[in-house]
Amino acid sequence: MANVSQDKIFEALATVDDPEIGRPITELGMVDEVTVEGGSVAVRILLTIAGCPMKTALTEATRAAVAAVDGVDAVEVTCGVMTDEQRRQLRSQLKGGGEELPNPFNDPNSRTRVYAVASGKGGVGKSSVTVNLAAALAARGLSVGIVDADIYGHSVPHMLGSDDRPTPVDDMIMPPQAHGVKMISIAHFTEGNAPVVWRGPMLHRAISQFLTDVFWGDVDVLLLDLPPGTGDIAISVAQLLPQAELLIVTTPQAAAAEVAERAGSITQQTRQKIAGVIENMAAMVMPDGSVVDVFGSGGGQIVADRLSVITGTQVNLLGSIPLDPQVRIGGDDGTPIAIGQPDSPAGKAFGAIAEKLARRQDSLAGMPLGVTPRR
Incomplete structure (x- = not known):
């Protein structure tokens, strides 16, 4: 059997992406050494930290890629750890070398769609909506992230079934992932x-x-789970992410709709856009097919209509999520109903809203076209 080319091994390694960063390990300087002896190949890769949670996944992906090369009959993959200098170089490569890290979502060339999920009051299921929409969007092949901006009432990691911690790389943080969704929460930095x-x-x-x-x-969609109301964090998000679009969550109840209207009215001061209204806990579908309006009906459309008048632009009701105990069970178990039971009435409703949010209408406003008028 002919010796295996080292170039072929590096070509194979270039197909292995770091699970956290999403780029080839060869590009990130994570391939430390490759030794080829006949059909036997030994690869040493460098982890960002000693306790990297992605060690097993990265090792198995590396082994599988090398084993697929013609002529390879034995593969050994070992792991080392980056030095402080190597981590600094990686951080500089990914985020730039400046002292102040930039907000990537304010870059004019950013193609990330940013949605701030807001509500006028607590208890309307805003976090459940955020998590299920994120999971549904990820299931459709989009790269999705969640910022758990409800600092006092953080719940996103639990609802996604994750107890992983972020991975530090120099002064940069690699967010944990669950169900294909990247996330960051103050829960990752507190004990118990x-x-x-x-x-x-x-x-x-x-x-x-x-x-x-x-x-x-390069996330396609970033969702922020805001705390209820129009307090400090809502104002901070408007300042830090002026292009963020609001998703207003309400229940069908008239009292809840009235309060939700206030959450949307904040756009009169922040100049943000409202992406739409989502009615949660709508009519419950009973086993016999009948429906029960536990919290009344029509609140979501009322909010959309009132906000259309207040803002002077068309605000649509994106969908109604039926009241379903499985939504709560999925949140407790860490498997959102949007992916755990996508064919259930609630799962279909989340999927339909995700489809609407996934369709991006790109604008050329403010974008350089690279052309110069003739004189």
């Missing part, structure tokens, strides 16, 4: 169920760091 006792400036700084210090990569 400890409360967060912060005031305005600390809250603003936390949201800012979630956007700048975390390596999100």
Whole structure:
């Protein structure tokens, strides 16, 4: 059997992406050494930290890629750890070498669609909506991230079934992932169920760091799970992400709709756009096919109609999510109903809304066209 070419091995390794960063390990300087002896190949890869949670996945992907090369009959993959200098170089490569990390979502060339999921009051299922939409969008092949901006009432990691911690690379943070969704939450930095006792400036700084210090990569959609109301964090998000579009969550109840209207009205001051209204906990579908309006009906359309008048633009009701105990069970178990039971009434409703959000209408406004008028 002819010796295996080392170039062929590197070509194979170039097809292996780091699970957290989403780029080839050869491009990231993670391939430390490759030794080829006949049909036996030994590869040493460098992890960002010793306890890297992606070690097993990265090792198996590397082994599989090398084993697929013609002539290879034995593969050994070992792992080392990057030095401080190598981590600094990686951070500089990914985020740039400046002292102040930029907010990548404010880059004019960013193609990330940013949605801030808001509500006027608590208890309307805003976090459930956020998590299920994220999972549904990821299941459709989009790269999705969630910022758990509800600092006091954080719940996103639990609802996605993740207890993984972020991976630090120098002063950059690699977010954990679950169900194909990247996430960051203050829960990743607290012990147990400890409360967060912060005031305005600390809250603003936390949201800012979630956007700048975390390596999100080229995400197609970023969802922010906002706390209820129009307080400090809603204002900070408007300042840090002026292009973010609001998704207003309400229930069919008239009282909830009235409060949700206030959450949407904040756009009169922040100049943000409202992407639409989502009615949660709508009519419950009973086993016999009948429906029960536990929380009344029509609240979502009322909010959409009122916000259309207030803003002077058309605000649509994107969909109604039926009340279903499985939504709660999926959140408790860490498997959102949008992917756990996509054919259920609630699963279909989340999927339909995700389809609407996934369709991006690109605009050329403010974009350089690369042409010069003739004189």
